[in-house]
Amino acid sequence: MMDWRDCFEKNIAKEVGIDENLINSLLKTSSNNLHSSDELKMDEKTANSKISLAYDSLRELLEALSMKKGYKIYNHECYVSFLKEILNEGEKAEEFNEIRKIRNAINYYGKDISIKDAEEVIERIKILRKFILSYFGF
Numbered sequence: 001m002m003d004w005r006d007c008f009e010k011n012i013a014k015e016v017g018i019d020e021n022l023i024n025s026l027l028k029t030s031s032n033n034l035h036s037s038d039e040l041k042m043d044e045k046t047a048n049s050k051i052s053l054a055y056d057s058l059r060e061l062l063e064a065l066s067m068k069k070g071y072k073i074y075n076h077e078c079y080v081s082f083l084k085e086i087l088n089e090g091e092k093a094e095e096f097n098e099i100r101k102i103r104n105a106i107n108y109y110g111k112d113i114s115i116k117d118a119e120e121v122i123e124r125i126k127i128l129r130k131f132i133l134s135y136f137g138f
Contacts, residue, residue, distance in 0.1 A: 001097070004085040007078035016072045026064035027136070033057035034129065037122065047118035048106045054125040055103040058096070061132040068135070076100050087135075095128055 007013035037053035040046045062079045066072070069086060073079055080100070084093035102121055105111035113121070 002077055002081055004078075004081040007073070007081055012075050013071055013073045013078050013082070015070055016067065018070055019067060023064045023067050026060045026067070030057045030060035030064065030129075033060065034126075042115055042119065044115065047113050047115055051103060051106060051113065051118055051121050054122045055099060058099070058125050058129050058132070061129055062096070065132055065135050092128060092131060095124065099125060099128070
């Protein structure tokens with residue numbers, strides 16, 4: 001796992017100016033992706049898609065939050081470091097990392113997930129989303 005310094009040294013994260021328009025756009029897109037996930041009926045064919053949409057909604061929130069803190073992050077692994085080292089949220093960083101690995105197994109390795117497991121992962125994503133949203137006062 002890369003630490004925050006590695007992310008900077010490898011140009012995977014950088015300091016940027018705060019872009020309120022981009023932050024607001026990311027918040028809206030995040031909400032829309034979660035809505036889309038919620039609208040899809042859960043079954044064997046949609047479980048993976050529901051997780052991917054919910055995960056995207058979480059990652060977009062993290063992108064908005066990192067932007068709010070003055071950073072642009074270019075890979076999902078560095079969001080783990082951001083949570084752990086910038087926000088001092090080690091437990092949340094580990095939770096995001098576990099969810100990231102599940103999503104990667106689905107998207108890149110063709111792993112199928114049961115309906116029960118998909119429901120659990122989506123619930124974990126929603127809990128983490130709620131935590132991230134608290135940084136925005138929601």
